[in-house]
Structures are given as C-alpha cells and as structure tokens.
Amino acid sequence: MNQALLVAKNLGRRKLRTGLMLLALLIAFFLYGCLESFDRAFYASQNSAADNRLVSVNKVNFTLPLPISYGAQIGLVPGVSAVSYQSWFGGYYQDPRQFLIMFASDPAGYLAVYPNLQVTPAERTAWLADRTGLLVGRTVATKYHWHVGDHVPISSNIYTRAKGSHTWDFTISGIYSFPTDPAREGQVIMRHDYFDETVTFGRDTINMVMFTTKSAALNEAVIKRIDTQFANSPYETTTDTAAAFNRAFASQLGNIALIIRLVLISAFAAILLIVGNTMVMAVRERTREIGVLKTLGFSGTAIMMQILAESMLLSVTGALLGLAVAGLLITGLKDVIAGFAPGMHLAWQEVVGALGWAVVLGLATGGLPAWSGLKLRIATALGRI
Amino acid sequence: MMPRVLRQCAALARMNILSIPQRIWMSVSTCFAIALVVAVLLVFLAMGNGFKQAQSSAGAADIAIVLRDGAQTEISSTVSREQVMLLEEAPGIARASGKPLLSAELYVIVDGIRRSNGLKSNLPLRGLGVEGAALRHNVRIVQGRMFRSGTNELVVGQGVTREFAGFDLGHTLRLGQTVWTVVGIFADGGTVRESELWADVGVVQSVFHRLNVFQTVRARLASPAALATLKSHVANDPRLQLVVESEAEYFSEQAKQSSGLIQNLGWPLAIIMAIGALAGALNTMYSSVAARGTEIATLRAIGFGGIPTFAGTLAEALALSIVGGLFGVLAATVVFNGYSASTLSSNFTQVIFTFKMTPALCVRALWLAITIGLIGGILPAIRAARLPIVGMLGEQ
Structure with a gap:
C-alpha cells in the first residue's frame, strides 16, 4: 500500500463531501478562467500595439477635429515611416442600436500603418480601386452575414448627405483578420475620399493621425517635433504612442481590472474558507487512523505530505475542471462574446495562473491539518475518540 | 396535534441553533462565504442603481429638449441658428416678459485628468444660452458664482471636481488657445449634470470654431401638457427636421441605453x-x-417526529444564511455606499455617479442568501429526518 493509494482512499471515503469541495473549487477557478481571459482580451489593444506606432489627436480632446492636411504634414516629419488618418463615422446598420465601430480612412496609408491586417491581394486591390469599398473586420462580417461583393447600406448618426439622407451605400471589398489584435476585427473601414465627397459638413477634417516611426527610439523626438509644429495653431495636437492612447481610452470605461480583482478575491476567500474548514474537519475525523499509521512507522513528515497531497490534488483537480468549464463556455458563446470582448479565449496565461493559485490554495487549505498531522502524538491520537 | 408538532419544531430549531458554537468554524466559514456572495451582488446592484439614477433623475417633465431628427444623443446632434430662431417663435414654450425661455447649447468634449490614475478622460463642456442655468431647476452654486456671459469663465459640476484634477475653484486651465478660469462649483443632487463643465455658448462657439452651430435647444414648456403642442408644431415644419422630447423622456432613454455590460454582471456573478x-x-x-x-x-x-427534526435542521441552515446575508449587506453598505466612480455614457463623456444602496436592493440580496440557506438546508434536513433510530443508537 503506497502513499498515493492512501491519498486516493482518503478522498474517496466521503464522496459527497469531496464532490462538494470540488464543486466549490470548480466555481472559483471557473470565474478565474472567465474573468482573467476577459481581462486579457479587454486590455489586449494597449499591449499588442507595436511600440513604433503613434497617434496624433486634437489637444483638447480626441473627438475634436484636425485638418486633413495634418496627415501629409506629419508624413514629412523625419523619422516617420508610414501615415494614415481617420474620422469617426458614427455608423450603424439598419437600426441605431446596431452601431458599428466605423472609421473613414485613406486606404493606402491605412494598409501601410497596419501591416498585420490580413486581406487577400485581390481584396486589397478591390478596396484601393473602389471609392465606395468597405473593409470589414471578420467579427462584424460574421455578425451581419456579410460577404465580399455584398452591397450594404450603412447609416451615420452624425453626418448627413445631400437631401438630408443619413444612409450611404457601400460594396464590401474585403473581410480582414487581425491576428495580433483581434479587437480590430470588430471594426469597419470606409474610404475618406467617399466621406469627403458626400458629407454636408465635416469635410476635410479628421479625428486622428496614425503613423509609424522608423524605430521606437525616434518616438520622443518625433512626438516633440509634431506637437511643437502645431502649437499655437487653431488645431493643436497631442501625440502619444498608440499603446498609451489605448490605455487611457480603456480606462474611460472604468477600472475594469480592479472590479475583476475584487470579484476574484471574494470568490477565492469564500472558497478558501469552505475548503480549508472541510479539510480540517476531514483530518480531525481521522485522528485515530493517523495514530495507527504513526504506530505502524509512518513518520510525521510522511503524514504531513499525505495530507498536503490530498488538499493539493483536490485544488488542482478543481482548477482543471473549472478551467475546462470556462473553456467550453467561452468557445460555446464565441459569437456572443465577440460583441463585447473580441478575441477573448482561454490561453496558457490563464492555465498557468490558475495552477499557480491552485497550488497556493492547496497549501493554504491543507497547511493547518497537515501541521496538526505532523505534530500529533500517538498517545493523544489513540486516546482521543 | 398541530400545536405539538409546532412546539417540537420550535424546540428543535432552538436546540440546533444553540448548538452552532460546537461547529463554530464550519458555521462561520459558511456564513462568511454567504456574506461575500451577498456583498458582491449588492455592490453591483448599487453600482447599476447609482449609474441609472444619476441619469434618470436629471430630467424634468416641463423642460423640452430638441435634437436633430435621427440623433440619439446630444453629441451627435446639430441645430442651426435659423432653426433656433424658428423655435423661439414656436408655440408651447413659456415666455417671460415676451422673451422665450429657451437656451441653444453647444456640447464639446474636452479632456480632464482623472485624480485616481492621472489618465485623460472625456468631459462635456456645455455652452449655455442666457436662460440655460434657469432651465435647470435643482442646480445651485455651492462655491463661487455663475459665469458671466462673454467671458472665459467656467462653472464646474461638483462630481467633476471630486474625480478630476485641476477644476477646483479659482483654478485656470487651457482649452484650445484660450485660458479659462473656474469661477464656481455647482451641485444638482448627484445627477449626470454634476459631470459637466458650463460656459457661455458664444464663447465656446468661437473658441472651438463652431460659429452659429448649436447641438441642442432646451426650452421651458408653458406646462407639461404643452409638450404635445410643441412636438406637433416641430414635426409639421419642414424647415426644422428636429425632434422634441421632454427632458425626462430623454434622460430615461439615456439611462436605458447606457446600462452596459458591467452593470448587468451582478446577478450572473x-x-x-x-x-x-x-x-x-x-x-x-x-x-x-x-x-x-x-x-x-x-x-x-x-x-419527536420526523417533521420537527427536518424543521430543526432547516432552521439552522436558514439562521446561518440570514446571519451571513445580513453581515454581507452591512459590510457592502459600510464600504461601498456613496463610493464615487465614473464611466462612459452614450454621449461619449464621463458620467460621475455614486453607488446607491437602497432597502429594496438589500432585500433582494438577502433573498439570495435565504435561497442558499433553503437549498443548503433541505437535503441535509431530509437526511436528518430519515436517520434510522436503531442504527444510530446502536453505533456506540
């Protein structure tokens, strides 16, 4: 009879109790898996942006306009390698509630600034050739069942075109994927020349210039040069790395990271208490047996290791089950999730993190009973009923 | 017969509850776990409630708000000077000494630096007409004074001064090429208005290169019933292409639209x-x-019968869950009631709000605790009621 068998027998002796402990652990790690992968998806944009990608926006606020000529002017700044610009279109499809994350941009520049955007060469050519062409992120295309070549009417809740219409006709030139930043697959890009040609106001203005530098080492000098160049003009700029801009933008929604941490701390605290107490009780029930084992020659350390192995096995099993359920749920609800957390998936980060916490939880819940197992004197154990 | 069963139930319930100290750690950990669940639920509910109230309580029934037809929010609306002039003659709008009580407004988003993390966030700078402040019933200046027309003076909602740096009374700040001075702080009972910066509309138009452009018009109605008159007048004038709502309607729609993901996370979690x-x-x-x-x-x-045995065990479970639940409500209320936070509204600007616990929300959270107690008690209570008498007594 080896130690592992003893551990297994101990866990199997009260199946209901073990099952309930596993359920509690499963819940904690299910929440961990879901919330942590949401957190990673939510903050992906600020971590995945290339460190030589920068943005210039109106100094007062990024919703205010800049002249379209700023794109070309920034392109001339030494150290800048590719430039594009965009305007927020306020687009929606059919119903104002089906709003789109839609920008008007210059096609050639856009594709140069985002080299990780993946479209076929044919789609790329089609977009460069068709003024009414639309580049659609994969998530959006799936949601509305759009295909390349489809004609789609899209309305704006900001702009109007001649005769008071709010609706524009587009042809879908391409459907792109963006593996390095899946959040971008939730966007739609129209051409700025089509925008300028049709809107009744806001023509020749943009909200943002996006550009890359030849090397991140040049960022500081380029930022200074641009913001000085436009200082004291009617449209002053503030330039920052795309990562920093995205971080500030994400923080506007609220401190999501803090909310997630607080919920997880609550869940783990509750589960720690439940499982820890149950372990204490389970070991106390076995006091006599531990006495017998010690009489048979098991050392105190061996008993301690047995109890720790038991709690560790329990919490690691619970963690794996919880992650499995979280993984199934995230995969099953993929289409729903894409709407608010594009690119959310369970990855090695969550598995490693969960296993780390499982070990901590295992030590914490098994620690006290293991200690008492180590210290237990045979006479006391056998005397106690 | 019946009273005896009841007496037995009461006796066993009392006995079970009094014996809890024998299993104190087990019981405390269950209480605590239930308290945590209740606290998490209540904090989320209070957050959602505070956010909703900040918006829905801002609207008055006798103030009309006029937006461009098709615009869902102030930020995406535009109203021209010609349209404002037509509205000044419209029926249903209250007048004082012949002048319509109406304010054409411009709404611009500017950056504020959040005190908590030093990051930029969107704040609404509202340019108000002469009547603008008078069209907000509950607004009162709590520090300083109102801005004067034609000057670069700002008054600031007290939510903004609480959450954002640089907007305290007397501070100056640069927006565009202009330096502004904060001359007053106003309160509005915790509504979304306390998240705004106010200035003279003419000055805002010129500083932000938007001469003769407005976004919304607010008007005092002659009576709440005059809303229909104004609505049909605007709908029938092809030059207007505007929609009229009461402020109350507008804000309750805003609250509905922007109750987002986080607010709805409480129950599932x-x-x-x-x-x-x-x-x-x-x-x-x-x-x-x-x-x-x-x-x-x-x-x-x-x-003693089976029913009293069942009831006694169930009573113990309920007692644990109610104590846990009450503790959770207490802890959540003490720590989070009135906690100030902000998030993006559908107007794309920050709404600063405070978490609001209400008795109704506390009761809802307590029901969750009681449900846990009921389910967690019934199965073990059935086992208790079915314990074989002979076997148990024979064991020792």
Whole structure:
C-alpha cells in the first residue's frame, strides 16, 4: 500500500463531501478562467500595439477635429515611416442600436500603418480601386452575414448627405483578420475620399493621425517635433504612442481590472474558507487512523505530505475542471462574446495562473491539518475518540 | 396535534441553533462565504442603481429638449441658428416678459485628468444660452458664482471636481488657445449634470470654431401638457427636421441605453458564486447532521417526529444564511455606499455617479442568501429526518 493509494482512499471515503469541495473549487477557478481571459482580451489593444506606432489627436480632446492636411504634414516629419488618418463615422446598420465601430480612412496609408491586417491581394486591390469599398473586420462580417461583393447600406448618426439622407451605400471589398489584435476585427473601414465627397459638413477634417516611426527610439523626438509644429495653431495636437492612447481610452470605461480583482478575491476567500474548514474537519475525523499509521512507522513528515497531497490534488483537480468549464463556455458563446470582448479565449496565461493559485490554495487549505498531522502524538491520537 | 408538532419544531430549531458554537468554524466559514456572495451582488446592484439614477433623475417633465431628427444623443446632434430662431417663435414654450425661455447649447468634449490614475478622460463642456442655468431647476452654486456671459469663465459640476484634477475653484486651465478660469462649483443632487463643465455658448462657439452651430435647444414648456403642442408644431415644419422630447423622456432613454455590460454582471456573478457557497452550506449542514446523529436518534426515540427534526435542521441552515446575508449587506453598505466612480455614457463623456444602496436592493440580496440557506438546508434536513433510530443508537 503506497502513499498515493492512501491519498486516493482518503478522498474517496466521503464522496459527497469531496464532490462538494470540488464543486466549490470548480466555481472559483471557473470565474478565474472567465474573468482573467476577459481581462486579457479587454486590455489586449494597449499591449499588442507595436511600440513604433503613434497617434496624433486634437489637444483638447480626441473627438475634436484636425485638418486633413495634418496627415501629409506629419508624413514629412523625419523619422516617420508610414501615415494614415481617420474620422469617426458614427455608423450603424439598419437600426441605431446596431452601431458599428466605423472609421473613414485613406486606404493606402491605412494598409501601410497596419501591416498585420490580413486581406487577400485581390481584396486589397478591390478596396484601393473602389471609392465606395468597405473593409470589414471578420467579427462584424460574421455578425451581419456579410460577404465580399455584398452591397450594404450603412447609416451615420452624425453626418448627413445631400437631401438630408443619413444612409450611404457601400460594396464590401474585403473581410480582414487581425491576428495580433483581434479587437480590430470588430471594426469597419470606409474610404475618406467617399466621406469627403458626400458629407454636408465635416469635410476635410479628421479625428486622428496614425503613423509609424522608423524605430521606437525616434518616438520622443518625433512626438516633440509634431506637437511643437502645431502649437499655437487653431488645431493643436497631442501625440502619444498608440499603446498609451489605448490605455487611457480603456480606462474611460472604468477600472475594469480592479472590479475583476475584487470579484476574484471574494470568490477565492469564500472558497478558501469552505475548503480549508472541510479539510480540517476531514483530518480531525481521522485522528485515530493517523495514530495507527504513526504506530505502524509512518513518520510525521510522511503524514504531513499525505495530507498536503490530498488538499493539493483536490485544488488542482478543481482548477482543471473549472478551467475546462470556462473553456467550453467561452468557445460555446464565441459569437456572443465577440460583441463585447473580441478575441477573448482561454490561453496558457490563464492555465498557468490558475495552477499557480491552485497550488497556493492547496497549501493554504491543507497547511493547518497537515501541521496538526505532523505534530500529533500517538498517545493523544489513540486516546482521543 | 398541530400545536405539538409546532412546539417540537420550535424546540428543535432552538436546540440546533444553540448548538452552532460546537461547529463554530464550519458555521462561520459558511456564513462568511454567504456574506461575500451577498456583498458582491449588492455592490453591483448599487453600482447599476447609482449609474441609472444619476441619469434618470436629471430630467424634468416641463423642460423640452430638441435634437436633430435621427440623433440619439446630444453629441451627435446639430441645430442651426435659423432653426433656433424658428423655435423661439414656436408655440408651447413659456415666455417671460415676451422673451422665450429657451437656451441653444453647444456640447464639446474636452479632456480632464482623472485624480485616481492621472489618465485623460472625456468631459462635456456645455455652452449655455442666457436662460440655460434657469432651465435647470435643482442646480445651485455651492462655491463661487455663475459665469458671466462673454467671458472665459467656467462653472464646474461638483462630481467633476471630486474625480478630476485641476477644476477646483479659482483654478485656470487651457482649452484650445484660450485660458479659462473656474469661477464656481455647482451641485444638482448627484445627477449626470454634476459631470459637466458650463460656459457661455458664444464663447465656446468661437473658441472651438463652431460659429452659429448649436447641438441642442432646451426650452421651458408653458406646462407639461404643452409638450404635445410643441412636438406637433416641430414635426409639421419642414424647415426644422428636429425632434422634441421632454427632458425626462430623454434622460430615461439615456439611462436605458447606457446600462452596459458591467452593470448587468451582478446577478450572473452572484449566482455562480452562490453555487460555490451552496457547496459550503451543504457540507456544513451534512456534517452538522452527522455530528448530531446520536442526538437526533435519541430525540426520535423519545417521541419527536420526523417533521420537527427536518424543521430543526432547516432552521439552522436558514439562521446561518440570514446571519451571513445580513453581515454581507452591512459590510457592502459600510464600504461601498456613496463610493464615487465614473464611466462612459452614450454621449461619449464621463458620467460621475455614486453607488446607491437602497432597502429594496438589500432585500433582494438577502433573498439570495435565504435561497442558499433553503437549498443548503433541505437535503441535509431530509437526511436528518430519515436517520434510522436503531442504527444510530446502536453505533456506540
């Protein structure tokens, strides 16, 4: 009879109790898996942006306009390698509630600034050739069942075109994927020349210039040069790395990271208490047996290791089950999730993190009973009923 | 017959509850787990409630708000000077000494630096017409004074000064090429208005290169009933292409639209956590039944029925869950009631709000605790009621 068998027998002796402990652990790690992968998806944009990608926006606020000529002017700044610009279109499809994350941009520049955007060469050519062409992120295309070549009417809740219409006709030139930043697959890009040609106001203005530098080492000098160049003009700029801009933008929604941490701390605290107490009780029930084992020659350390192995096995099993359920749920609800957390998936980060916490939880819940197992004197154990 | 069963139930309930100290750690951990679940639920509910109230309580029934047809929010609306002039003649709008009580407004988003993390956030700078402040019933200046027309003066909602740096009374700040001075702080009962910066509309138009452009018009109605008159007048004038709503309608729609993901997370999260707590409660109650096996058998042998045994165990579970629930409500209220936070509204600007616990929300959260107690008590109570008397007494 080896130690592992003893551990297994101990866990199997009260199946209901073990099952309930596993359920509690499963819940904690299910929440961990879901919330942590949401957190990673939510903050992906600020971590995945290339460190030589920068943005210039109106100094007062990024919703205010800049002249379209700023794109070309920034392109001339030494150290800048590719430039594009965009305007927020306020687009929606059919119903104002089906709003789109839609920008008007210059096609050639856009594709140069985002080299990780993946479209076929044919789609790329089609977009460069068709003024009414639309580049659609994969998530959006799936949601509305759009295909390349489809004609789609899209309305704006900001702009109007001649005769008071709010609706524009587009042809879908391409459907792109963006593996390095899946959040971008939730966007739609129209051409700025089509925008300028049709809107009744806001023509020749943009909200943002996006550009890359030849090397991140040049960022500081380029930022200074641009913001000085436009200082004291009617449209002053503030330039920052795309990562920093995205971080500030994400923080506007609220401190999501803090909310997630607080919920997880609550869940783990509750589960720690439940499982820890149950372990204490389970070991106390076995006091006599531990006495017998010690009489048979098991050392105190061996008993301690047995109890720790038991709690560790329990919490690691619970963690794996919880992650499995979280993984199934995230995969099953993929289409729903894409709407608010594009690119959310369970990855090695969550598995490693969960296993780390499982070990901590295992030590914490098994620690006290293991200690008492180590210290237990045979006479006391056998005397106690 | 019936009273005897009841008396037995009461006796066993009392006995079970008084014996909790024998299983104190197990019981405390269950209480605590339930308290945490209740607290998480209540904090989310209070957050959603505070956010909703900040918006929905801002609207008055006798103030009309006029937007471009098709615009859902102020930020995406535009109204021209010609349209404003037509509205000044429109029926249904209240007048004082011949002048219509109306304010054409411009709404611009500017950056504020959040005190908590030093990052930029969107704040609304509202340019108000002469009548603008008078069209907000509950607004009162709590520090300083109102801005004067034609000057670069700002008054600031007290939510903004609380959450954002650089907007205290007397501070100057640069927006565009202009330096502004904060001359007053206003309060509006915690509504979304306290998240705004106010200045003279003419000055805002010129600083932001938007001469003769407005976004919304607010007007005092001659009476709430005059809304219909104004609505049909605007709808029938092809030059207007505008829609009229009462402020109350507008804000309740805003509250509906922007109750986002986080506000709706409370129940799902709490229910998932409740399942974990339920596992704890079941464990506690099963071990309570196991520990009292001999006692239960003895009681059965001296004539206590199955129903009182069942009721006694259930009472213990309910007592634990109610104590846990009350503790959770108390802790959540003490720590989070009135907690100030902000998030993006559908106007793309920050709404600063405080978490608001209400008795109704506390009761809802308590029901969750009671549900955990009920489910966690019933199964072990059935086991208690069915314990074989002979076997239990024979064991020792």
